[in-house]
Amino acid sequence: MTGICSEMKKYMRGDVLHVEGVRDFHLDHIFDCGQCFRWSRNEYGSYTGIAFGRVAKIAYDADKQLLMIHGADEEDFEIIWRDYLDLDRDYGSIKSVLADRDPVIRDAIEYGHGIRILNQEKWETLLSFIISQNNNIPRIKKCIESLAETLGEYAGEYEGRKYYSLPVPEVLASASLDDLAPCRLGYRAKYLIETAKKVYAEGIDSLEALGSCELSAGETCEALRTYCGVGPKVANCIALFAMKKFDSFPIDVWVKKVMNTMYGFEENDLKGMAAFAADKFGELGGIAQQYLFYYITHLKE
DNA sequence: GCCCAGGAGAAGG
């Protein structure tokens, strides 16, 4: 957990926050490993997106180990981006531990060496992964953007584009299927409304509380599954991407594919795969899952 | 535990 944080040096240059000493970091790996849907790649490899109501453009220079965040100051960095980008975790150590476990994960780590698990907003992640079910990533992104533009809150304009946060539970809870029709969510629309009603009724704090470090990944997932549209896979994603449950191991079609073709499991042996991951990767299962996901989804390109 | 509908569009042939 410590490791690199003491070596990070931050300063402003114009209106761009600079952070030196950021290693084990690659924007394409981070934003294209299936964990988030609200960032888009610019020319020259920077990414623009929105998180916690803030619009930012993020760039990284690997040679200088230099992270640059446009639209952020040092205070924003401390209250949002430092944790969001998981900069205080020592991925160098994590990778060396995982790489020794077996040759497949070692190759996957080499391939996606700059992956970091973002610490995303719980409500946004809950909505996003309900939308993600039985869906493809380009369309998931469109659905989420459309939901934000239709019912969300204006968050600012950046380089000629307007950005919106996702609707708060209260707004989505009172929305009708007709209100959501423009978002083209398909049968997931009613899941979102049901889930929003539950979060609004119980209070957003009840959702926030599921991220407590007192709860095991299993307990967190069990609680998440009480929301409509949340099954085992989606629950594991939320636990991993918004609640720091790093031993969660979401099994989607791509992970099934890796487990089938590279580890020799039967296509539908979910239990075997989960048990294998728990045994092989343990408390780092979720991070291993991200390397494997990035590996299998990019290998053929 | 098994099976299948439900919505829409991206990807591939």
Added chain:
DNA sequence: CCTTCTCATGGG
């Protein structure tokens, strides 16, 4: 064009 697949879940 037409078919298949898509970061699964709920309900019968």
